[in-house]
Structure formats: structure tokens, C-alpha cells
Amino acid sequence: MAVTLKEIAKQAGVSPSTASHAIRGIHPGKRALSGKTIQKVREVAERLGYRPNLLAAGLARNKTFSVGVLVATLRGNFYERILEGITEVMHPNFTPLLAIHNYQPDRERKEIEVFIGKHVDGIIAAYSGDPETMAIYREIRDVHKMPLVLVDRGIPQFKSYVVRSDHYMSTYIATRELGRLGHKNIIFALAGRETESTKTLMDGFNGAISELGLNNTADIFYKKTQSWTIHEMKSFAENIIDYIGNRKPQTTALLLQADWLAYEVLSVCQDRNIRVPEDLSVMGIEDCDPSSLSFISLSTVKVELNEVGRRAADLLIKLINGEKPDDQPLVIKPSVILRKTTRQL
């Protein structure tokens, strides 16, 4: 059995409550404790290797100093970076409980239930997009009144705090940059479900295209798919290059929805002897780790996912402390990084 406060108190010849105060350096009434007592208690605690039982403290104070963090997956850089940002800010005041739902609604619900049972002080979650699981988020907020921050996407018709990267801006600035480089025949290729985020990406692209006056030469290549496996990405990359091959006039710039898709496109280009950037400029979105490798050197839009994590954590801590932050979604601005897969026309 671990050494308890009671034991410390006994050995220091004080009461448990005094010991508690001494250790935490807290004033019970108006005045402080005597320095002597504090010294004594702390010395005994030190000697016995006392570690307060945070469970008991949590039960008594109705606070656990832990937060639930639910992400979709660990694969790829995406949630990894968000998680990094979160742990950075949470440390050392809150411990993150980690859960992964892998886009399985059932799992998503269960993990949240665990968080509730563990009485975390707050929750940061990546909503899977599944309508089924909306109820559990509602329960967090309405029944348990736990602070909740969503990352990357909000839940339709559900007013909640959300921190995300600016999807509109990412395609907008990428496209604008391609325009600046002199490209007119620009294609934006993306696949996935018809979600709001898909739509926003398209809007950003179209916004820039209109400003550039390229409505007649630029276009979107969209493929509706349910999931996003590696294999599908590969064949989608082929589809894109096929599409571009048949298109007149010659497409000179290609914007892809994600860096990993861009890598696949680069692969296809290599197989077909399409030179990048001489024949085709290629641009991704996200700035994954491999993009900066000098033999890839992908031009891309840097999405500040660490920052998304940090801001989400900041916001959650505010909510936990009872502060009332702005109601507006927190949107993190992306920036363009030009490397070697794009060129001036």
C-alpha cells in the first residue's frame, strides 16, 4: 500500500487536514500555516516518498486534472501533430487520456463514455462525421456539462467550440499562388464524401479562380468516394493524370487535396515521363514530413496542425476554468510553401 496523507500527518504529529494544507501550500483561513509545521510535514513527506493520490483528491474536489482526447487515427502526420500541440499545452496541469476511433461510430461512442466515466475535466475530440454519434456529443454538453472542443470539423446543427485549419484559405491561397506564377490552366483534384469540408475546399479554389479571371481555363476534378485507402489514392492519382492528358488546352498546374495524394501523383508522373515541374506544376496541401525531403521537395500549403492542437488545448483550459471564450470558431491560417514541384510559367 502506498503511503497516505494520514500516515504523513501521524509521523509529523499533525492532523491530516493540516498536512494537506502544508503540502499544497494553501491557507485554510485568513492566516498562513507556521513555517515550522510546513517544513516538518514536507520533510516527512519527502522522506516517505509520499505521492498524493490524485484519484482521491479528484473525488473530493470533483476535478481530475485529466482531459479526454479522441482522435480518428494515428496514421499520417495529421492527428499526430495535433496531439503534439495538445500535450505541449496540457503539460503539466492536465493529463491527456488518449483514444482512437478509426472512424468507427461504435468505438467513438464507447470511448466518449469512458471519458465521461473517468470524469475528465474536459474533452477534445475529432468528430468522425457519423450522424449516429452526434447524440453522445450532445450528452457531453447537455447532460454532463463537460467542456468540449472539437478539432478540425464541427458537427452540423450543433453549436459547439471548434478549432480547425482554414479549409477555404488553403485552396484559396494555393490557387492564387499558382495564378501568380502565371498558370491559367489549373486543375484542383479531390475525392471523398460530399461533406461541408469538401465543399469549402472547392469554394476556396473557385474564389481564387474568379478573382484571377480564370473561369474558362481552370476546373475541378472531383471523385465521390466513401473512404480513402492507399490503394484508392493510387488509382485516383492515375485518374487525375488521365483526365489531364485528355484535356485541352494543356493543364500546367495541378493542386491536390492532400500531400499524400500529391506523392502518388508524382509517382504516376515519373512512370509516364511527365516532368515535374517542367511539364506540370504540382502542389499539395498539409505539408507532411516527407514533403520537405530534398528529393521530393513538394510545394504545398502548410497547415499549422500543431497550432490547431495548441489552440484547442488553450480553449479547453479556458472552458474548464469557467471562462467564456468567443463563440466564433477558431480558424488557423495556412501558408504557401513553394519548393521544387512548381515553376514560374
Added chain:
Amino acid sequence: MAVTLKEIAKQAGVSPSTASHAIRGIHPGKRALSGKTIQKVREVAERLGYRPNLLAAGLARNKTFSVGVLVATLRGNFYERILEGITEVMHPNFTPLLAIHNYQPDRERKEIEVFIGKHVDGIIAAYSGDPETMAIYREIRDVHKMPLVLVDRGIPQFKSYVVRSDHYMSTYIATRELGRLGHKNIIFALAGRETESTKTLMDGFNGAISELGLNNTADIFYKKTQSWTIHEMKSFAENIIDYIGNRKPQTTALLLQADWLAYEVLSVCQDRNIRVPEDLSVMGIEDCDPSSLSFISLSTVKVELNEVGRRAADLLIKLINGEKPDDQPLVIKPSVILRKTTRQL
């Protein structure tokens, strides 16, 4: 305030203890509860959206259903995959508390202290290699008697459970494979501190080289460094290629300590017009995600990090349940994957 057991009991017209038994489906004495009572209690619990307070349960039973997981970093695929394996196995019985030490001894110690304070049921940790922090691991084991499993590396002179990939085998099989492909002038390049794992990697290489009878044509290029930043990796890659350039007879195969180092080497080769694999076969170790991209297609040694995580979690659960597993370190076997950066001579 959340709905409590007491409340359920009251509404179901039974005592709290009966409610507790009914909900958990547990027999208090010899006989079971009446089906009627169970139905009633569960129905009320359901209706009120009862979520047991795991904190209180933990306090009463001296069990928290959570485990501490301390990793070095989230960057790169390494710990990400281990973590994935761990969460897979832990779910839904234990919740992982996540902590990252970034190789900072102070941080390492503090995070462990938090785990102790939270009374986790067990700990899985990646020891940073810092001698200073050994004491805290000793405390986990000897003072708090918490189950402890180390991943990837053990602590010298410290008997504990460790699960890791087989470092010896990874260089051994890689080298043997290069030999099979007809290579004689093989270089194994690595950098880092003079740790046991560094030594083991060299041993594996030397073991294969001896078997192949290549002691006169193969060699190790080792650079002693403290850390492993991206920038250092880049310049180390240059050093390697410089070294090979001056070496007679011509080196035909290069084995690198890690995939990321191999990527940097591929970059340098491209810059210097060294064709891979025509002029030089290149092989990495780990099988990171980018390695399988078709325009990288790195030949490498697949290290089963998911499996390391799963086995570590299995082992920890056994320890938590009071089982006594084998004392031998659990070593996960790697396997060679030949892609396009190596060729038959």
C-alpha cells in the same frame, strides 16, 4: 451533478449495494440476484443515463483501469505505431494516459510522477537512455510496485520487462540479403551515442559479414553523435556518400540505420548523379510510411512496431492481473522487404 448510484437505488427502490451488484452483474454471496431486481435497476439506470464514476470505483477497489504510456516523441512513425498497437490491445479495458518526454530527463521524471499520482494500474515507457532518470523507474517498481514494461530498450543493470524489436536481427538479415544479391563491398552507416543498441546493430552486421566471409570488403561507418536532428541527418548523409566515394574497391551496397537517413542518402545520390540501384544499392531499416511510395520504393527491413506495442500491452495486462510471465525480453522479429533501391549484382 451527475446521476449517482444512490439515486438509481432510490428510484428503483433498492439499496445502493444491491444496485451496484445488479448493474455489474455480480453475485454478492452464493446466490444470484433476482432477475426482477436486475431488470428494474438496469432500466432505471438506462433511463437516467447513469454513468458509473470510475474514479470512485477506482478509489474503492484500488484500481483505475488506466495505464500510463510514456513515449519519447510523436514525430516519425516509430512511437506512433507502437502507440497504435498499445491502444488497440488496451481498448476497452484500460485507458492510456499519454505522455511525451522528448528526451528531456526532467520531463521524463515528472510524467512518471504524474502516473504514480494518478494511480495507474501499470506503465509502459520508452526509457530515454538518460542515467539520471533511472531512479524513478526503480521507484515505480520497488516502492509503488506498479507493473512496468519498457519498450524498445531496457535500462542497464535494471531487471525489468522489456519488449523490443530485434536490433541484432535487423542488421543481420539486411546484410545477409545484400550478400545473397551478390554484394561484397557493403557499408553499414550509423550515428548516435555509444549505447547498447548501437552496439547490437553493429554486431548483427558483423555477424552476417563473417558468415558471408566478407570481412575484407565490408565495413562500418560510424559517427558518434549526441542527437539526431534532421539537419544532422542531412550532413551525415553527405559524409556517408563522401566516404563511399573515396573507398576502393567501389562500394556497391549501403545499409542505413534508419529509413529517414536512407531518404537523405537518396537525396544526396540524386544531387550527385549516383544512380540507385544501378550504381549503388540502398537499404534502410524500419519501413516508415513513405518507403512504400512507388517513387521512393525503398528496400528496407520491416520492423513490426505495431506488434511491439501490442505485445507490450499484452504483457502489461498480464502483470496487472498478477500473472507471472517469462523473464526473457520479448523480442519481435523483423523481415526484409526488397523494393527498388537494391539490385542483384
Added chain:
DNA sequence: GTGAAAGCGCTAACAG
């Protein structure tokens, strides 16, 4: 079959 009572380790009034 079910309930009363004690207690897990800590905190927070409040009284001295």
C-alpha cells in the same frame, strides 16, 4: 435475495 455500515484517500467547511 437484499441491505446496513464501514471505508478507499483526500478536501473543505467550520470550530477551536
Added chain:
DNA sequence: CTGTTAGCGCTTTCAC
């Protein structure tokens, strides 16, 4: 300045 007391919500003997 310090101690007493009463819980936090649940589990677990042990009676009934």
C-alpha cells in the same frame, strides 16, 4: 495557526 468533522461515489464484508 491547527484540528474535527463530514463527505465525494462507489465497493465490499457481513448481517438479516
